[in-house]
Amino acid sequence: xxxxxxxxxxxxxxxxxxxxxxxxxxxxxxxxxxxxxxxxxxxxxxxxxxxxxxxxxxxxxxxxxxxxxxxxxxxxxxxxxxxxxxxxxxxxxxxxxxxxxxxxxxxxxxxxxxxxxxxxxxxxxxxxxxxxxxxxxxxxxxxxxxxxxxxxxxxxxxxxxxxxxxxxxxxxxxxxxxxxxxxxxxxxxxxxxxxxxxxxxxxxxxxxxxxxxxxxxxxxxxxxxxxxxxxxxxxxxxxxxxxxxxxxxxxxxxxxxxxxxxxxxxxxxxxxxxxxxxxxxxxxxxxxxxxxxxxxxxxxxxxxxxxxxxxxxxxxxxxxxxxxxxxxxxxxxxxxxxxxxxxxxxxxxxxxxxxxxxxx
Ligand code: NAD
Numbered sequence: 491x492x493x494x495x496x497x498x499x500x501x502x503x504x505x506x507x508x509x510x511x512x513x514x515x516x517x518x519x520x521x522x523x524x525x526x527x528x529x530x531x532x533x534x535x536x537x538x539x540x541x542x543x544x545x546x547x548x549x550x551x552x553x554x555x556x557x558x559x560x561x562x563x564x565x566x567x568x569x570x571x572x573x574x575x576x577x578x579x580x581x582x583x584x585x586x587x588x589x590x591x592x593x594x595x596x597x598x599x600x601x602x603x604x605x606x607x608x609x610x611x612x613x614x615x616x617x618x619x620x621x622x623x624x625x626x627x628x629x630x631x632x633x634x635x636x637x638x639x640x641x642x643x644x645x646x647x648x649x650x651x652x653x654x655x656x657x658x659x660x661x662x663x664x665x666x667x668x669x670x671x672x673x674x675x676x677x678x679x680x681x682x683x684x685x686x687x688x689x690x691x692x693x694x695x696x697x698x699x700x701x702x703x704x705x706x707x708x709x710x711x712x713x714x715x716x717x718x719x720x721x722x723x724x725x726x727x728x729x730x731x732x733x734x735x736x737x738x739x740x741x742x743x744x745x746x747x748x749x750x751x752x753x754x755x756x757x758x759x760x761x762x763x764x765x766x767x768x769x770x771x772x773x774x775x776x777x778x779x780x781x782x783x784x785x786x787x788x789x790x791x792x793x794x795x796x797x798x799x800x801x802x803x804x805x806x807x808x809x810x811x812x813x814x815x816x817x818x819x820x821x822x823x824x825x826x827x828x829x830x831x832x833x834x835x836x837x838x839x840x841x842x843x844x845x846x847x848x849x850x
Contacts, residue, residue, distance in 0.1 A: 492525040493800050496556040498549070498585075501535040501578060502773025503783035503836075504562025510785040510840030511560065511792050514812075517847045518796070518805040526800070529556070533585070534564025534578030534773075544581030550588045553766075558799035559585065560792060561768035566775040586626055591758035591766055592658070593665040594624040594737065595794070598724075598744035598754060603817040607749025607826050610721065615747055621673060621729045622744055623666040624737025626758055628658045629688075631734050652688050654733065659695040661761070666731035667703040674728035678709045680716045680736055692733065713740070720744055745770055750825045752784025755791035757798050767795040781835040784823040786813055789843055812846035 495515075499508040512528065519526055531549040532540055544564070553559050564578040574580070585591070600608060600618040608615045633651030641647050663679070670677040679696045681689035693710055700708040711719065713736045719726060720743050732740060745751045751771040759765040769787030777783055789809055797806035820831040821842050827833050834842065 492527045494556040498533040499562040500564040502778040507785040507788040508562040511788045522805045533581045545584045559766040563773040590760040592627045593759045594626040595757045596622045596741045600748045604749045622741045623731045625662040629734035670706045670729040676728035680732035757794040765799045767791040815846040816842040
């Protein structure tokens with residue numbers, strides 16, 4: 491039976507980078523005789539325009555029925571005036587909730603060919619290979635109550651609730667321990683347990699679980715120190731596990747270490763291994779429609795999709811090798827351009843990766 495991918499390009503550069511990714515998917519499907527059916531849907535601003543909401547019930551149902559979702563990016567200035575609940579970004583949050591995507595895996599790998607593109611010195615980042623495991627459906631981004639209220643003295647007060655249940659902590663820590671087992675065997679749990687009770691519980695639960703994984707060396711770090719260590723000595727980390735908000739911030743910081751946000755894929759998984767795969771960057775309205783966007787993060791997201799949700803590791807490997815190959819050839823989109831390298835368009839990069847795949 492064929493496997494199903496739902497493709498949701500979204501807004502801004504989303505359609506451009508997803509288009510190129512579908513070319514890559516076509517090529518690996520042929521090369522590896524994969525039986526994959528791709529369907530298409532709208533999300534974010536594109537869905538607001540056509541369907542009045544950032545994610546229709548029908549699209550959510552399609553996503554739930556698919557084996558995996560390939561997602562571009564959502565948002566842009568056209569919708570910034572809307573109330574939070576109606577904005578394009580809400581579509582992504584609804585997908586995460588509706589699919590139960592509690593685990594966000596964000597690798598930060600520095601391709602040796604791009605060591606010069608990092609904001610840090612090459613000797614500090616060369617060979618960087620970190621995996622950040624971020625809890626995605628809980629914590630302060632979802633905790634209730636939340637809102638802005640008027641106090642008796644007329645002062646307005648904004649408030650959110652930072653909450654994690656023990657079972658939520660256990661399931662994300664399990665993903666992280668298992669990932670560490672498959673990698674370098676080191677897991678650093680990041681919290682703020684000296685100030686926040688919710689993360690004191692987080693530390694207690696993660697520490698309790700360590701005995702189930704004797705082959706993983708567990709350490710703990712406060713989030714402020716983790717931010718500092720990521721820019722001071724990032725190679726000390728193998729796998730980092732943390733909550734939703736800290737993970738949001740630290741994974742963007744790790745992204746910059748690799749030189750460009752346009753290089754970083756991500757996977758968001760649920761308990762049955764289905765997932766949503768997207769580049770970590772947004773819709774980049776400043777370069778949308780100009781054929782300048784770097785599509786490599788989306789190609790690498792497709793590789794993660796093939797590996798984690800469809801069980802097609804060889805096809806995933808081939809995409810990753812092909813990306814390395816075009817970087818070796820000196821091809822760069824403007825965001826990763828450097829002296830002596832040729833600048834290519836979004837479509838040009840897609841064509842180059844397709845050629846590299848065909849040449850194998
Ligand atoms: P952004 O990631 O879209 O852009 C930040 C900077 O990185 C911009 O200069 C952009 O040109 C550049 N950039 C991003 N992706 C690139 C790529 N593939 N190739 C080359 N350059 C790239 O972040 P932002 O500007 O803060 O947000 C823009 C919009 O995207 C907002 O509406 C925001 O809400 C939305 N957003 C969506 C997602 C998502 O869909 N998952 C994530 C973050 C932001």
